[in-house]
Amino acid sequence: MTEHRSGFAAFVGRPNAGKSTLMNALVGDKVAIMSSRPQTTRRAIRGIVHRDDAQLVIVDTPGLHRPRTLLGERLNDLVRETLFEVDVIGFCLPADEKIGPGDKWIARELAEAKAPVVAIVTKVDKVPRERVAEHLLAVSELAEWAEIVPVSSVTDIQMDVLTDVLVRHLPEGPPLYPGGEITDEPEDVRIAELIREAALEGVRDELPHSIAVVIEEIVEPDSEDARRDVLEIRAHVFVERESQKGIIIGKGGSRLKEVGATARQGIEHLLGRRVFLDLHVKVAKDWQRDPKQLGRLGF
Numbered sequence: 001m002t003e004h005r006s007g008f009a010a011f012v013g014r015p016n017a018g019k020s021t022l023m024n025a026l027v028g029d030k031v032a033i034m035s036s037r038p039q040t041t042r043r044a045i046r047g048i049v050h051r052d053d054a055q056l057v058i059v060d061t062p063g064l065h066r067p068r069t070l071l072g073e074r075l076n077d078l079v080r081e082t083l084f085e086v087d088v089i090g091f092c093l094p095a096d097e098k099i100g101p102g103d104k105w106i107a108r109e110l111a112e113a114k115a116p117v118v119a120i121v122t123k124v125d126k127v128p129r130e131r132v133a134e135h136l137l138a139v140s141e142l143a144e145w146a147e148i149v150p151v152s153s154v155t156d157i158q159m160d161v162l163t164d165v166l167v168r169h170l171p172e173g174p175p176l177y178p179g180g181e182i183t184d185e186p187e188d189v190r191i192a193e194l195i196r197e198a199a200l201e202g203v204r205d206e207l208p209h210s211i212a213v214v215i216e217e218i219v220e221p222d223s224e225d226a227r228r229d230v231l232e233i234r235a236h237v238f239v240e241r242e243s244q245k246g247i248i249i250g251k252g253g254s255r256l257k258e259v260g261a262t263a264r265q266g267i268e269h270l271l272g273r274r275v276f277l278d279l280h281v282k283v284a285k286d287w288q289r290d291p292k293q294l295g296r297l298g299f
């Protein structure tokens with residue numbers, strides 16, 4: 001009989017390197033929010049890959065980058081903490097972008113990690129084969145890696161190979177989570193992330209990092225209404241400045257309505273039941289730079 005392995009993997013890489021997409025493709029469901037804009041991921045979200053011979057718990061991290069704000073510093077601390085807790089690290093380097101100073105900086109940071117580092121060349125579907133080959137060579141010259149694996153999360157290239165490679169670096173042990181569970185992220189956090197994702201849609205250029213969502217209340221229908229079985233969710237969408245409020249709300253509230261409709265769909269899919277979503281837009285002045293506010297918003 002083969003031994004069972006279990007443990008943790010973390011993906012790092014500069015913003016937009018394809019970490020969240022990769023994790024979702026490996027796990028097979030939408031657990032981390034994705035966007036075409038950098039730095040939408042703020043929390044270490046775990047997705048779990050279940051196999052008969054292994055359980056791989058994937059920790060998603062925000063893009064490691066040179067900090068500019070207090071939020072940036074806290075994110076980097078979070079990433080470093082995460083890296084010391086995992087059994088294997090996957091460093092994502094997109095095939096369609098040259099290795100840059102950001103990647104070199106991360107490579108130096110990773111030299112201190114005690115876990116083995118697998119270099120993952122992401123998005124290989126975006127470039128011709130020769131470019132992939134060139135990129136692999138450049139990556140191999142960047143540092144010593146446990147392994148180098150080219151993948152595409154979108155066209156499903158080498159997903160199984162990558163899982164095999166990551167599993168090989170896990171210690172022997174029993175499953176850490178019950179079968180079938182894909183994430184241990186609390187439900188309200190996932191709901192808040194779905195709302196934030198919807199609120200960012202279409203306005204990322206104007207306020208990419210200025211939105212935070214806090215769930216105020218989740219109310220089960222009382223017995224009289226139970227027939228309708230609609231769950232009521234009240235949430236606050238925080239922006240940093242009064243002027244940003246208008247962007248989120250839109251003309252006559254039209255955009256906020258769309259945000260609500262999109263988020264509601266995602267939440268109903270997540271919970272498998274009908275939902276009434278009540279959103280309020282509020283200003284928390286310069287929350288990214290204020291330690292007290294950061295704490296209140298859960299960072």
Ligand SMILES: Nc1nc2c(ncn2[C@@H]2O[C@H](COP(=O)(O)OP(=O)(O)OP(=O)(O)O)[C@@H](O)[C@H]2O)c(=O)[nH]1
Pocket residue numbers: 013014015016017018019020021022033034035036037038039040041061062063122123124125126151152153154155
């Ligand atoms: N063509 C292609 N696009 C990809 C692939 N993986 C990711 N992308 C795209 O690249 C962009 C960034 O992907 P994310 O997964 O959000 O990147 P991330 O590294 O998690 O980004 P942050 O959360 O900002 O750190 C998105 O628009 C994805 O659709 C891939 O394998 N092929």
